[in-house]
Amino acid sequence: MAHKPVLERLKILADAAKYDASCASSGTAKRDSQNGKGIGSTEGMGICHAYAPDGRCISLLKLLLTNHCVFDCHYCVNRKSSNVERARFAPQEVADLTLAFYKRNYIEGLFLSSGIIRNSDHTMEQLVETARILRKEHDFRGYIHLKTIPDADPGIVRQAGLYADRVSINVELPTEAGLNRLAPDKDAGVIDGAMNTMKQAIVEAKDARKRFRHAPRYAPAGQSTQMIVGADGANDAEIVNRASTLYGQHRLRRVYYSAFSPIPDASAVLPLKRPPLIREHRLYQSDWLIRFYGFSSAEVAQAADHHGMLPLDIDPKLAWALKFREHFPVDLNRAPKEALLRVPGLGTRGVAQILSARRHRVLRLDDVAKLTVSVAKIKPFVVAADWRPVLFTDRADLKNIVAPDCNRQLELFAA
């Protein structure tokens, strides 16, 4: 088979990879090349080397090794029955491309995934081989994220963790029923089992490093996963609950949400309208509430309506506050951190600054205005030295006061 030119294949295989939301290069072990023969460093904080007009960060060379696939998942552009143009790279070609891009400071590293060719083991071997060439032959010390294939041989998957900073297995859909329907070749149990095996390997390696300084690092940036939102009937409460289980059970670093978006040559089983992009945004916000603001998944679900859907016009924190007004107003000068974190419009930074500043002065509304993005937004929910929201939290039209232009914003997003 004659190969297409590199540029053409790069375009096909990058195009095929773009439905994976993750591009993070953060949270891994610090290292550099000063005592090495190759190139590359990771300094904790990830770097976004460019941003595309879809607002997403471009940090890694995100590619599929091939978009040939024996699976037939309906939401996926690379499924067997799709008519997309196919291409493939050899592991060596991907390694060369990664190095060439890295030397020019275009990227932090590589995020490699693949369609299933021949069988899962063979595919996984090819992914691992690419990482091996980079790490062993070129002493590459940049970031590597490998997608692992749930039912591949555990021995090969284990190797992936030795070369990669991060490994991920996509749960694909929030419900098992959705997976059966839309990804008939995948099995929720197998995916779950693979994540669990990976978690154990990571925990064991961490433990070993505590005792033996030279024990090898194993996926130091942990594992992550991705869920497609809006392709099946799962509501927001179910999705948030699933995510929180994943964080707890498999100690995932991140759960990514990807709003199902129209793909070229989509399967006709998906006669769906694309979910509003803002839904994905709201899910990330609730993810944040759980991870950084002390909300439980049940509390986020309380902010949802009776269909289990989060409001699209306001953020989940504001929705929760409007529903549970008895928790407000919060006294900025006295309230504990947990209560401050619940105030809509106050972020973790703002809360930290308030806690620090109030040791030195009694906070007035003016002071708070300097510490937060919008004092108008938080006013109805807080008490300051010179401010008390008189009967404000009892008003039925409070939503219009704190978010008067939410309708207009929605139109912008809908465009």
Next chain:
Amino acid sequence: MTVQQHVMLDGCHVLPMSAPDDFAEWRDHARQLVMAGVLPDLIVWTEPGGESADLFSHGDRSLPITDSHGLQPRVPRRFIEIAKAAVMHCDPERFGLLYRVLWRLQSKPRLMEDAADPDVRALVDMARTVRRDIHKMRAFLRFREVERDDEGEYFVAWFEPFHHILRHNAGFFVRRFVNMRWSILTPRGSLHWDGERLREGPAATKVDAPNGDPMEELWRGYYASIFNPARLKTRAMLSEMPRKYWKNMPEAQLIPQLIAGAQAREVAMVKAGAMEDAERPGTLEAVADAIETCARCPIAELHTHAVPGEGPVHARLMIVGEQPGDQEDWQRRVFVGPAGQLLNVHLARAGIDRSAAYVTNAVKHFKFVQRGKRRLHQNPSAREIDTCRWWIESERAIVRPKLVLAMGASAARSVLGRTVSIGKTRGRPIPLEDGSELWVTAHPSYLLRLEGAGREKQMRLFDADLAAAAARLSELA
């Protein structure tokens, strides 16, 4: 400058800094000034190339003599962290601001914790701006390979930082590209790394840098392909990658055309994918009406009739065939041709009452090729079956059968969404999402095509499948 102004400057200390980004130098001066008790208002800090450098050339340049027994100024660690960053800011007032905060810290040691204080805020903002610039340089700087006569690769980058961050960032690039040889050129100075030593050089201009690299074509190809036109979020991009950085980034020149083309590409995708947002029909009559005009797949171009399913609305058994044949298309009824007749015989043998079952097809239109006067049956493609799943699923949602009998691989695909092997799946139930069961068997027309012993064997298997399904149906309450 008038004489009067000079007089007012008497007693004022002018501190010329030798570098715009040297924290240690500022710290040494500031320490002595604090120990000598010089008020912040009485100091003018100047930097090389700064506008005020010669304005104050008559001030007192000698540093006050310090009493070596004087109290060393004390500062919290957070001040040092912030000051180290803020000192690189391009604002000429930064040295004075730093000194004022240092001065105030001596009487109010916890000043830095008061984020609402205007001086602290200004300083924190400066530090934040500088850190952002540092980060963006690491992110947006692009190397270009240049031809050099001597051996090996050499890379040169042109970057325009907004603050005095070049020297600070040197370590990052050395740690990362230690085995590469490179130069970073900026309007504020340059850095050169030969693989062993770092050398600082004078300011450069854009023409000193190479103007291209063959690899950039691949990079731009990647950038354009990784972008998802179905989700345009230009504001999110601009907040992280402001326009001011674009001019030195090879990929940024694509942005306007990507944005302009995005909407058109999405519309095209949606059209091609037939992803209309339709309401599911609620009755079998509505399904029958809708399939007549359905043009979601290429079979519609053959202009055959749609053949709706037949049977009681709440039948407990649903029988799914492949697609209408020649006879069915003429009569617009399911299973009336040769295969239908054979099916009737076998159903009767298994004790299944066809009139109590809902009988339908995976694909609603007859797909054929014309050979002379005859219309020859063509298998529907996987894509056509998947397109038609919309209708079979609507029918299943209305009829809600307990048991679905799929005859042939096409029928099985239309229920399951994937292609299964008849041999491996026949004779046992496959649970479906809605609680019902799927049983798979061969299609009667397959039996018609066989001859001899093979036909006998398949007939027996077919009968056994029907009998098993009938038995299971009576078990299912």
